[in-house]
Amino acid sequence: MSLRTRLAQLFADHDLRLGPRGKIALGEFLAIVREEADSDEEDADDDDDVDGAGEDDPDSLETTRVIACPHCGESLTIALDLSGGDQDAIQDCEVCCSPIRIVVSVSKGRVTSFSAEQA
Numbered sequence: 001m002s003l004r005t006r007l008a009q010l011f012a013d014h015d016l017r018l019g020p021r022g023k024i025a026l027g028e029f030l031a032i033v034r035e036e037a038d039s040d041e042e043d044a045d046d047d048d049d050v051d052g053a054g055e056d057d058p059d060s061l062e063t064t065r066v067i068a069c070p071h072c073g074e075s076l077t078i079a080l081d082l083s084g085g086d087q088d089a090i091q092d093c094e095v096c097c098s099p100i101r102i103v104v105s106v107s108k109g110r111v112t113s114f115s116a117e118q119a
Helices: 003-013 020-044
Strands: 062-068 075-081 087-092 099-107 110-118
Touching: 003 020, 020 062, 020 075, 062 110, 075 087, 075 099, 075 110
Parallel strands: none
Antiparallel strands: 062 075, 087 099, 099 110
16 A cells, blocks of 8 residues: 555545645655655665766766656656756646646756746
8 A cells, every 4th residue: 555545544534634735745745755765775775876877976967856746746756957057847747747847946067946836
């Protein structure tokens, strides 16, 4: 049973209902939990990293961010190309196909600000 399903059942057991904002907040929470779990797995696999180019590599011009879709709340991984500088783009959710506006500020090859909102 997925964490989302378990949490939904917990809410239902206590006669609690989530509105649209609550579903987005839950999706963001789940995205953070998954990102931390993935980070823990990557830390355990650091010895297997051959090329060394990853999210924490300061010389890497590519990185990813895990977000919750502002429409449906599903967790999505957004790929970012830091070589292009600041970015303002629209990307469709892989689950509900709704448009998401991604705004990224880049300085010296690092993300200085990031937002994902309804387009």
